[in-house]
Amino acid sequence: MALQAELVQAGLSVTRDEPMSAHTTYQVGGPADLFAIATGEEQLLFALQRARTLGIPSFLLGGGTNLLVADAGIRGLVIAYRGGRHTFRDADGEVLLWSEAGAPLKELARESVSHGLSGLEWAVDIPGTVGGAVVGNAGAYGGYICDCLRSVRVLEPDGTVHELGKADVTFGYRCSKFKQQAREERSIVLDVTLALRPGDAAEIRERAAQCTKRRWERHPPEPSCGSVFKRTDNYPAGFLIEQSGLKGERRGNAMISPKHANFIVNLGDARATDVRALIELARERVKTQFGEELELEVELVGQW
Numbered sequence: 001m002a003l004q005a006e007l008v009q010a011g012l013s014v015t016r017d018e019p020m021s022a023h024t025t026y027q028v029g030g031p032a033d034l035f036a037i038a039t040g041e042e043q044l045l046f047a048l049q050r051a052r053t054l055g056i057p058s059f060l061l062g063g064g065t066n067l068l069v070a071d072a073g074i075r076g077l078v079i080a081y082r083g084g085r086h087t088f089r090d091a092d093g094e095v096l097l098w099s100e101a102g103a104p105l106k107e108l109a110r111e112s113v114s115h116g117l118s119g120l121e122w123a124v125d126i127p128g129t130v131g132g133a134v135v136g137n138a139g140a141y142g143g144y145i146c147d148c149l150r151s152v153r154v155l156e157p158d159g160t161v162h163e164l165g166k167a168d169v170t171f172g173y174r175c176s177k178f179k180q181q182a183r184e185e186r187s188i189v190l191d192v193t194l195a196l197r198p199g200d201a202a203e204i205r206e207r208a209a210q211c212t213k214r215r216w217e218r219h220p221p222e223p224s225c226g227s228v229f230k231r232t233d234n235y236p237a238g239f240l241i242e243q244s245g246l247k248g249e250r251r252g253n254a255m256i257s258p259k260h261a262n263f264i265v266n267l268g269d270a271r272a273t274d275v276r277a278l279i280e281l282a283r284e285r286v287k288t289q290f291g292e293e294l295e296l297e298v299e300l301v302g303q304w
């Protein structure tokens, strides 16, 4: 394939028929026709531009932590972005953290905490990239990435690159303007600038430690995508699913976690269709019993 050769020539690591189960925290998902790892912006821009010119659909993978990939896999090119350079710099009493979008959010958060910087304490255990976090407005324990976002640099589908301020990203609950764009017309987040506040280092460390503690007490240990559904206007989704009597419900090797009902976990070699069947079951049961519509937080990707 011409594209594969071009990407290899440009220094990307490329494989064919790569199982997406190896690149998602769910450990579920069939093959991507072509899978490429871009370690920096130049490689990312090249891969996206060549795929577009050749009319090959492309999908940008962050950490693969919020995705359910179909058993039939993904047609076209999947690019995993690993560009993770980042810097901290003082600016008028704040510290600006600039980072390429492929950096792991939790590593940025832990580094910030270790520097005595406040703003990302809630994120010290959240998997995935900082780019993915901006797209889904990741958050926990009252903190959201939008709270400290200053700006993002994005690549538009027409190939132009420009900077957006926080207000231009129109964040909502687990949502940004990027997530609302049709997938083939989505902007790509190239890098982000976060504004952090210097503070009492011991207090900041303690807040981060409390977040870690709460997480390990409540979250199931098996492979998952984190929360499957968003909370509704009235209730946490896990509460509704639990009250519907679905904890422990299984389809194949997928199970609604007995520990936290908003997690559907992979007990080993679960298929995407098994997870999907539990998603539909939870939706139907909650709608019937409570009249509440559950909206997905996890994104379904690939050939369903």
Ligand SMILES: Cc1cc2nc3c(=O)[nH]c(=O)nc-3n(C[C@H](O)[C@H](O)[C@H](O)COP(=O)(O)OP(=O)(O)OC[C@H]3O[C@@H](n4cnc5c(N)ncnc54)[C@H](O)[C@@H]3O)c2cc1C
Binding pocket: 025, 059, 060, 061, 062, 063, 064, 065, 066, 067, 081, 101, 102, 126, 127, 128, 129, 130, 131, 132, 133, 134, 135, 136, 137, 138, 139, 140, 178, 187, 188, 189, 190, 219, 224, 225, 226, 227, 299
């Ligand atoms: C155990 C566990 C716990 C979790 N806990 C939380 C939690 O407490 N709070 C929370 O908010 N989330 C949580 N999550 C979900 C997940 O960590 C976040 O949604 C995360 O921010 C997703 O980032 P990612 O890089 O993995 O994105 P991916 O899953 O790889 O991609 C998600 C979407 O973002 C797009 N995307 C990724 N990078 C870019 C980019 N640079 N430019 C444009 N589009 C991009 C992808 O194309 C895709 O559409 C949890 C997940 C797991 C597995």
